[in-house]
Amino acid sequence: MRTLRPAESRALALVLLALVLAGLYVVLVQPLVAAYRDNRERIDELALRLAHSQRLAMEQPALEAEHARLLRSRPAGGYYLTSQSEALATAELQGYVKRLIESSGGGLVSIQLIPPSSADARRRIKAQVRMQGNMAVVRAVLHGLESGSPWLLVDDVDLMQGRVQGVRRTAATEGAGQLEVSFNLTGFMRGAGS
Incomplete structure (x- = not known):
């Protein structure tokens, strides 16, 4: 083996020292820095969650007051149709719909009861309603229907422009922008366990 000159020996020593220092950094320092960075990110995340939780806690009294106000303003008729039999509940629903449509300036074309499915355990009354009116009437x-008492669900809404056959023309139903509207309406009866 050949002996190294002093300049080569110093260069080799510096290279070995750099390798040892790099190894120490990889083995000792880098894991500590990575752990510190991970902990810092976790602390930042938890600080955001804490700030969010504190905001929610500050809003809680206002939300509880709003909840109490809504409970106090609950409609006197409740959420269900008041009749105890399906026949009476159907008549109640039909009367309510007819009064609402006519008081809004629209024309009622028909209301047809949709028989309940045998798989439905809830006591609900479902009807298909056909009416006529302009956009303001339909909106009203x-x-x-959706915001009144009892609670009613409206679905399968179909809007068509034109005149429904068989509807008597009145001042309320005359004019431009008349719509024919068909929708399903569901109301619930109080069940045995309600």
């Missing part, structure tokens, strides 16, 4: 009727 749908808003009244």
Whole structure:
């Protein structure tokens, strides 16, 4: 083996020292820095969650007050149709729909009862409603049905422009922008366990 000159010996020593220092960094320092970075990110995430939780806690009294106000303003008629039999509940639903449509300036074309499915354990009354009116009337009727008491669900809404056959023309149903509207309406009866 050949002996190294002093300059080569110093260069080799510096290279070995650099390798040892790099190894120490990889083995000792880098894991500590990575752990510190991970912990810092976790602390930042938890600080955000804490700030969010504190905001929610500050909003809680206002939300509880709003909840209490909504409970106090619950409609006197409740959420269900008041009749105890299906026949009476159907008549109640039909009367309510007819009054609402006519008071809004629309024309009622028909209301047909949709028989309940045998798989439905809930006591619900479902009907298909056909009416006529302009857009303001339709909006007022749908808003009244969805936001009034008892709670009613409106679905399968079909809007068509034109005149429904068989409807007597009145001042309320005359004019431009008349719509023919068909929708399903569901109301619930109080069940035995309700």
